[in-house]
Amino acid sequence: MNLFTLRRVLLPCLSLLIPGQLLSKPSTVPPEVVVVLYNTEDEDSKRLALHYAKARSIPEDNLVGLPIPAGDEISREQFNQKIRTPLCGIFDDRSWWVREVGSSGQKQPITLKRRVLVTMRGVPFKIARTLDTIPEGQANKRPFTPNPKGNEASVDSELSLMGIEGYEIAGQIPNPYFEKDQSLLNLDNPGILLVSRIDGPSLKTCMRMVDDAIAVEKSGLWGKAYLDLSQKGKGYEQGDQWLEEIALMNKTAGIPCVVDRNIDTYVTNYPMNDAALYFGWYSHHRNGPLLNASFQFKRGAVAVHLHSYSAFELQNPDRRWCGPILARGATATVGNVYEPFLSLTHHFNILYHRLLRGYSIGEAAYMALPALSWQAVLLGDPLYRPFRADLEIKLSDQEDRDYKALRHAQFRWGSDEEALIPKLRTYANKANSGIVFEALGLLARANGKEEEANAFFTAARDKYSGKADQLRQDLHIIDVYRGAGNTKTAILLLQKIRKKNSQIPEEQAVTALLNILDPPSPPPVRLRRKR
Incomplete structure (x- = not known):
């Protein structure tokens, strides 16, 4: 498809704004307000700190190295002696804050020149529950027995309040930034630090996280969103509601959104291609696509599993x-180091809404978090803005063109689907776009038009060249039948496509789904003969 034809179908725009971005644009958090903390006893920790500071142009004076005990977990005493007290001393010495005793009798910051603290791999991330609060015989048990008044915590969450003295460490402290919709620099209460962590399975992974954040925010994050609801019933409704709200946000933003509303999570090796966004729950350990050795999230992806x-x-x-x-x-991702209890973990709907508004992930994560001095951790560059409000995109750009066209079309005609759908169908045919046909199918499903959805998924399968993408269209169609209660047809289709996809690792998704819908008979029980 040539550029002239593309322009006739979807006129290029100077900027791609989603509806939320028509509000005031969030201010950019400048590197001058960022402090980087690393462990001087860990050479890789220092190396990562220098890499991050250089990448973000953070002043050298804002790098702080402390000799900290190695390991994931430290005691409360070690935290105070090795991290909190010396770090507070540095903030005092460098005049990064002014603290006074407030009306509550607590010494706390009244001005704060450094608003963001980024801890590096090598700095412990868990504070153990104090021994006097652990039941006898359980001192070495990990994780701790859940307790809403426990005093174990995330190192980073505790550092958010490091300027405040004398607060109760048992339980949680309300986060004054929770549910706000304003830039960190405009926050009325300056007493807290926004703390993030660049940490992960390896130094190489951490370096990549930094580089990817900076590279992707220049051109924006483009791809599909995948949501995985729990559907486990009582006690789980709140988390599922967050994901349903995210699904609606994606529809409004023109982001193709695959939603799994089955009680089982995404099955083993599910073909989750072009995954720029993932929000799901509820499983103890990685499963689904993450079991596929060849699976990779899209560069810049924000992915979270609630557990x-x-x-x-x-x-x-x-x-x-x-x-x-x-x-x-x-x-980037968010998580919990110990049991947070559902209502006190990151509220995914708020996190995602603020990201779409153009906030940094650090600001979005804190606006989504009800409590501090608790269990949450943000992993990634806190300055990363995957959906910058000032981003200008031209549809003549070849990279991710179909995703940009979808976003633009939603912005232009989203309020009138009778105009939107024909425009996208014409574009999909002319561009031979499996991506856009699949997006049309997902939109039809969201609108309850299942037959129309299956027709679009069939068209998408014909346009896609990759077997995994083609398989995903078949799985969409099967899920339509499954959702309608037509399990028999779903099983027949799965049996039909299993051989066709036997050469790709994603075929395991077919087998896994068959085992759910049509479980094999248990082996016969052999009875021992009496002698």
Whole structure:
């Protein structure tokens, strides 16, 4: 398809603005307000700090190295002696804040010249529960038995309040930035630090996270969103509601969104191609696409799986969720080092809304977090803005052109789907775009038009050249039948496509789904003969 034809179908725009971005544009967080903390006992920690500071033009004076005990977890005493107290001393000595005793009788910052703290790999990320609060015989048990009044915490969450003295460490402290919709620099209460961490399974992974954030925000994050609802019923409704709201946001923003509303998570090796965004739950350890050795998130991806201990082993590429997500190429994620309880973890709907508004992921994560001095951790460059409000995109750009066309079309005609759908169908035919036909199918499903959705998925399968992408269209169609209660047809289709995809690792998704819908008979029980 030549450029002239493309322009006739979808006129290029000077900037691609989603509806939320028509509001005031968030201010950019400048590098001068960022402090970088590394462990002087770990050469890689210092190396990573220097790499990040150079990449973000952070002043050399803002780098702080402290001799900190090695390991993932430290005691409360070690945290205070080795991290909090010396770091507060540096903030005092360098006049990075002014603290006074407030009306509550607590000494706290009244002005704060450094607003963001980024901890490097090599700085411990967990503070252990104090021994006097651990039941007898459980001192070495990890994770701790969940307790809403426990005093274990994320190092980073505790550092958010390091300028405040005398607060109760048991339980949580309300986050004054929660649910705000304003830039960090405009926050009325200057008493907290926004703390993020560049950490993960390896130094190489951490370096890549930094480089990817800077590279991708120049051109924007483009691709598909994948959501995985829990559907486990009572006690899980809040998390599912967050994901349903994200699905609506994606529809409004023109981002193709695959939603799994089945009680099982995405099946083993699900073909999650072009995954720029992922929000899901609820499984203890990585599964689904992350079990596929060849799977990689799209560069710049923000990917999150909600679980109580998702960041408990954040440097492990194979266990829990944060480590595997980063090992598979994501640029940023959030998680919990110990049990946070659902209502006190990051509210995904707020996190995603603020990202779409153009905030940095650091600001978005803190606006989505109800409590500090608790269990949350943000992994990634806090200055990363995947959806910059000032980003200018031309449809003549070849890279990610179909995703840009979808966003532009939604902006132009999204309020009138009778105009939007024919425009996109014409574009998809002329551009031979499986991406746009699939997006049309997903939109039809979101509107409850299942037959129309299947027709679009069939067209997408014909346009895609990759077998994994073609398989995903078949799985969409099968999910339509499954959702309608027509399990028999779904099973027949799965059996039909299994042989066709036997040469690709994503075929395991077919087998896994067959085992769910048509589980094999258990082996016969052999009874022992009496002698």
